[in-house]
Amino acid sequence: MLKETALILAGHGSTKNAESSRFTRETAHRLRERGIFAEVRAGFWKEEPSFADALRGLQSKRAVVVPWFLAKGYFTTQILPREFRETAGVECRVTEPIGSRPEILELVLGRAEKLCQIKKHQNRDVCVLIASHGTGLHAGSRRAAEDLAVGLSKKGYRSARAVFLEEEPRIADWRKVVAEDGPVVVLPHFLAGGLHGSEDVPGLLGLSSGAEGWSEVGGREIGYGAALGRPEEMEEMVIRLASAN
Amino acid sequence: MHGLGFEVRHERDGDGSVDLLRKVETLMELEEVVRRDGDGKYRPLRGERNLVQGWFYWAKSSEELREVLEVIYPGAVGNWEAEREGRLVQGDWKGAAKRQMGRVQKLIENGEKSVERAEKELCQARCGKSPLWAGKTCRAEVGRIPLACVEPCPIFWDVALASGS
Numbered sequence: 001m002l003k004e005t006a007l008i009l010a011g012h013g014s015t016k017n018a019e020s021s022r023f024t025r026e027t028a029h030r031l032r033e034r035g036i037f038a039e040v041r042a043g044f045w046k047e048e049p050s051f052a053d054a055l056r057g058l059q060s061k062r063a064v065v066v067p068w069f070l071a072k073g074y075f076t077t078q079i080l081p082r083e084f085r086e087t088a089g090v091e092c093r094v095t096e097p098i099g100s101r102p103e104i105l106e107l108v109l110g111r112a113e114k115l116c117q118i119k120k121h122q123n124r125d126v127c128v129l130i131a132s133h134g135t136g137l138h139a140g141s142r143r144a145a146e147d148l149a150v151g152l153s154k155k156g157y158r159s160a161r162a163v164f165l166e167e168e169p170r171i172a173d174w175r176k177v178v179a180e181d182g183p184v185v186v187l188p189h190f191l192a193g194g195l196h197g198s199e200d201v202p203g204l205l206g207l208s209s210g211a212e213g214w215s216e217v218g219g220r221e222i223g224y225g226a227a228l229g230r231p232e233e234m235e236e237m238v239i240r241l242a243s244a245n
Numbered sequence: 246m247h248g249l250g251f252e253v254r255h256e257r258d259g260d261g262s263v264d265l266l267r268k269v270e271t272l273m274e275l276e277e278v279v280r281r282d283g284d285g286k287y288r289p290l291r292g293e294r295n296l297v298q299g300w301f302y303w304a305k306s307s308e309e310l311r312e313v314l315e316v317i318y319p320g321a322v323g324n325w326e327a328e329r330e331g332r333l334v335q336g337d338w339k340g341a342a343k344r345q346m347g348r349v350q351k352l353i354e355n356g357e358k359s360v361e362r363a364e365k366e367l368c369q370a371r372c373g374k375s376p377l378w379a380g381k382t383c384r385a386e387v388g389r390i391p392l393a394c395v396e397p398c399p400i401f402w403d404v405a406l407a408s409g410s
Binding site: 013014015016017018025026029032041045046047048049050052053054055056057058059079082083089 | 271272273276280281287289290291311312315319320322323324327332344395396398399400403
């Protein structure tokens with residue numbers, strides 16, 4: 001069935017940052033090479049190819065659209081179903097976003113563990129923050145981050161909370177959310193390549209860069225995790241989403 | 246030299262020897278080529294008349310050629326086919342703006358002038374596509390794929406918003 005179906009990875013993209021879409025495009029190329037789908041395209045809201053361009057270029061009559069988004073939020077529930085309603089003679093099915101896959105929690109846990117191991121910190125001494133976007137437009141974005149915080153809290157960390165760019169509690173107010181002392185691990189709930197995870201969040205935390213690793217900010221040890229979305233981590237998730245009915 | 250297939254290169258690189266051009270091996274690599282201008286800066290507008298020269302891609306089949314064209318001018322082949330078959334759908338900028346977020350939607354009420362300016366500054370001055378949504382026409386010529394623009398792109402909205410501020 002997938003052999004007769006086109007895959008479209010639908011991402012946000014950017015008119016300003018060339019790197020924002022890199023991993024979406026790279027994943028699309030990797031999946032094309034594997035020959036699982038009839039055709040593979042990446043399409044974006046804010047850069048070319050647009051969703052419409054990605055559809056128009058297809059020769060297949062059926063496409064499965066996998067949202068390259070971390071939350072079941074405004075884009076995935078409102079914009080994508082509308083933009084991929086049957087157009088250009090292609091019957092489209094929009095799947096759950098990649099952020100809905102259970103592997104995301106595993107990836108986040110792995111990033112937290114890796115940071116703790118570098119400094120040989122015990123989980124019980126470390127406060128963990130999931131730094132996410134959040135939006136007043138849809139509660140789904142917040143929920144996805146809070147669900148990850150719940151998953152992390154089961155691993156014995158001192159605390160695990162979600163903080164946001166556009167909702168309370170704000171990332172800039174992170175000190176109010178964590179204990180008064182001790183190390184803090186911050187895991188960006190953003191897809192790699194975008195400016196939020198690589199510049200905005202580190203800036204709000206007082207970090208000089210968005211590189212994975214430990215820094216000191218005003219006497220506190222801050223460990224910053226790698227953003228999500230590396231092609232080698234995402235490829236199988238995309239296939240599972242596209243294969244599910 | 247390559248066996249059967251299609252050689253894709255910049256029109257301005259002419260018919261000269263491929264030895265003078267850099268061979269682009271993969272579609273991902275080609276994407277990196279077309280996404281940067283001559284100074285290495287991000288080139289988000291694929292129709293912009295500043296596609297870099299000096300490369301060639303060898304497509305081994307018509308399917309691969311299609312993929313190559315999709316990277317250089319996304320949607321162009323599909324639009325061309327749709328136009329030939331009389332099913333090319335084109336709207337106006339207001340219909341496209343309605344599907345955007347708040348700031349762009351506001352252009353519908355008071356952005357007519359900003360949209361006109363953006364059409365001049367971006368579409369006419371920089372882009373090689375024909376904006377059908379602005380009343381332009383686009384006809385195929387022998388040996389040329391028409392570059393139709395069926396609705397305003399994200400860069401267009403950026404320029405229109407900047408021009409109104």
